[in-house]
Amino acid sequence: MKRYYLFCLLVLISLLLAMGGCVRGRSANAGVEVFEALDMPHDDGSGVLLRWKPLDKSHRIIQYNVYRGHSPDSLFLLGNIEVDPKQGVMGEYLFFYDRDYLPLVQFETAPSKLKKEKHQAPDSPLYQAVPRDANVVSTMLPHYSVLGNLTARGFYNGSRRVEKDGEEGKEVFAGFKLNQFESIYANPLPGNTYYYSVVAVTETGRRTPAARVCSVIPVDNRPDSSAVFATTYIQDTRQFKFEWSPPTGTTDIGLWQGWLMPKSLLPLYRQEQQKNASAPDSVFYAAWQNGSIRLFEHTPPYWSQTFYHQVDAAAEGINLPSSLQDYIPVLSFMDYGGFQAATLGKSAQVKNSAELPIVPAFQVIDKVNDKGDNLIVSFGKPFAFITQASYTSSRKNKLRVNYELSKNEHYEIDRLRFTFQDTAKNTLGTVTEYYLDNVIKFKLPAGLAKNQSFRVRVEFRLRGEKDFDPQVVWQDVTYDAKAMRFNGSGVTLNGQLLNKYFFDVFAKSKLDSDYSPVMRIGGISRAFDHTIPFEDTVTPEIVGFDQKTGRLLLEPNFKVAKDPVSGAVLWAPLYKQDFAPYLTNLEKELAELKAGLAPDDSLSEAAQELRDKQAELDFARNHPAYAQAKDAKSDKAWRKVFRAEKDKNSRSYAYQLLMTDGKGFWNIAEPASGDGEEIWNYPVGNWFDNTKWATLIASFVMLALVVYTVSISRRKELYIRPIAGLAELDNAVGRATEMGRPVMFVPGWGTLGDVCTISAMMILNQIAKKTAEYDIRLISPHVDYFVVPLAQEMVQTAYSEMGRPDAYNQNDIFFVSDTQFAFCAAVNGITVRERVATIFYMGYFYAEALLMTETGNQSGAIQIAATDAITQIPFFITTCDYTLIGEEFYAASAYLSRDPSLVSMLKAQDYFKLIIVVCVIIGVVLSTAHVNAFLNFLPFE
């Protein structure tokens, strides 16, 4: 035997070496030669752009690794770009952007200590990824902006208070061990020098020599002038409405200015824009502003993909020119670094206030049946519109019309009425839709021309109302000769063509200063589902490292509340002991400010600061959360109070709804409130899913039937119809005994959590008893390793119960593979090699079913299958001797054991089926009578 093992070991080693040689491929001596690190243009100085010429496809490169460092002697793996080794890279250059906080430490793959990159020269500065070592990470903190992502629980309850000497005395931080972080991200800082290199990785995993290390200093740049600016002038109210998208790649614009520039200045504007393009970023040529009218200066407190602003020319005292046609709007903007740019707008469209989009009344509703993280903004009333229609008969006199519902949570449509008209507005017919299944059929009147377009009037009746709603949808349905069908075109509701409008939903939490756009959706929509996530993770900035404790340091305060009047913010420290010094410090600062201020000074900066500090102190002292928390006996109790307050404030939202044509013609509305105050909405979790009432009732009915049938089964024997497959079980095992060959039991693909697996195990238990009784071998290959111990236990118990524990062989109940066809091959192999006489397939199966059963069939084994996999039932019926279909599979355990309590379950199922049949009949009758309440009560999957 030892010789065999030795021989096999040698064969293995040879194979391994041979394969290693096979896959090594060609040498990887050539590295990336053309590599550049550049400052990202038009950004705020936090981005770096890398580009390099990729190697040709003969090198079989699978990815390019990018390395970054703040000193040229140590560069760490930053990220990679995967490429196709066969196709190579089509473009001349590959680009990599170091911005938006790329991961600094990836805990799942990072090495535990510093490791040099493979296949590089001994003096190479390249390292593998930043290791999971707080000391290494700490050396990077001064050179990057670093964010640490922690679970909320970890942040609030897992820190240690760390005191450090700072410029203003002792400073308090929250210290965290490196392994407490979920991930750590870092971004370059403007003005610092960074070093980059790139390494190509071949298909065999070989790293090419590193590209030349390039350095770069990211700096703040002038914004791009690619903003899109649209203006509408409402002439009767003398109002300007503006709408613009910010320039690409920029997120740091601090100031927007809108101008009306005489068209005569256009040549100068263009000339200056050209000069700006080549001038240093700090220089901005804008002499065109001297002859232009400044309409607004706007500093929004948020960043968005669309900004809106409105100017009342009369109220602002702006002298408008007599002809706006001679002027063109211009948007100029300045970032926080003071760099400026401008973009030319489109000519202002002139409208009247009567034409303004009519913003539907909207309401905010807490979403039902959720865990408490959604609010629904529900606009107006729901309606239906036609998407397409096509002829269903060769005579082209019948139409199948598909429609869609624009639903919302506030109203429910009960029924629809479609009135068809020809182009001359003659009514062709009416269809009333009682059950909203998104399709109606319409018979066209005789004599109507083929493929003729028509108009449709769609009315809706809301649930609980007696009449159809006065709001109606009009729609033209036109024939598309290429697609050979009708298409529903513009949806007009209340005379407003909805397709050309968008809704922009604005939201504001109690911690925000102002409303900001959350989502832009099409004008046909009637609802917006706003997800308000729970605070599961936090991502604060890592501000330092404490050598003594080996912990990374974070600011220990969190924002709890904001005063809507003064704007003062309440920051709660993680540790109760730090709040009193904070208040004392505020009082001290206030006293100092008061002392240095003249009695009648109310306009200076110092006076403003005094007011702010006083508001902050008053807000903190008088806040109910503080009043509650100050009695807390521990830091944990202290934080609990403030976390609850923070959750309430950060997840309470107020909304505005804006409707726009995307070209500056917009109107905005707020939800109706009695006293004119903002309406705050807080999502609440539900304890019961209302859509599952029917399921719950059905479960209780089933339970009642079970109890009833169990009580009956104790009094008399219940009849079970014969199931051929199970009746033949004895014969099948007996045949194997006569032939002296084993029995095989193949469970399906279910895991321990699947009912079919549990059912299969129950049958295995019964079969094992038979094989133990007849003293025949039972083999059971498994696909799920969790099921194996259960199967072994059940077979062992069955053998023990039959008094044959010695006959049980644990190695016959074994795991094979969790790969579909590997398992299938193994089962086929066992079928042929062991010449099994009887095979049971019990469980859920996929495509392997036919491969296994056909092999068993050809080997002459008796095969009994049981499955709830509908797609495999035909194959089992064809190739197996007996097949248990669906519910018979679940009944097998009761059938075989004849246990009265198990048999009673079968009876309960039968009674329940009777109830289902009655329900189906009732449903059919009611639906035919257009009563859909019963149908709507049932859940739909």
Added chain:
Amino acid sequence: MKKTIPLMIVILGGIVWVLWVFVPHRLLQDVFYYDFYVPWIRAMSPFGMLLGVISLCMMHTAKIRRKAPKWQYSFFFFAGFIITALAGFIGGTQKGGLYMWLFENMQMPMSATMFALLAFYMASAAYKAFRARSAEATVLLVAAIVVMLAQVPLGVKISKYLPDISQWILDVPNLASKRGILLGVGLGSVATTLKILLGIERSYLGGD
């Protein structure tokens, strides 16, 4: 006690899962599922896998030791197992390594071969199923021919009604029987679950 405690665990666990279906609250959907259940499953999986591997190794070792029929094949199991495991542990599982090479050049082609065999087995099964030995088998044969012909352009050439007939067969008798089976399966699942939850079915605990 040997059976009562496991039974209580099963019943309690079952009730929690029933509640999970009916209660959308965060306590069950997030705290129980993501913070408790998923980490436990992740922690248990490697041990389950280890049990499976040990079971497989024991079976093949016993075969070699007993010199069971075709015991030499068991060496292939050990060869495949050791080479793949070593390739993964030493070289990593990333693309370009030996592990992925083995996967792409050995396992995938072998799986594809097995899958390709399915076509031939289906032909054989179809031959068996479509022999018109009885009235039911004849109906099956006719229905199959109609449905199969409707899938190819030739079907429309034969009769323009064939696709409609095929669709009717699929939508009415076929769907009705499928739904009937599904109804039974659903009820069977519920009944099995109730049997376990109510403690009526205890064979999974080892014996009746």
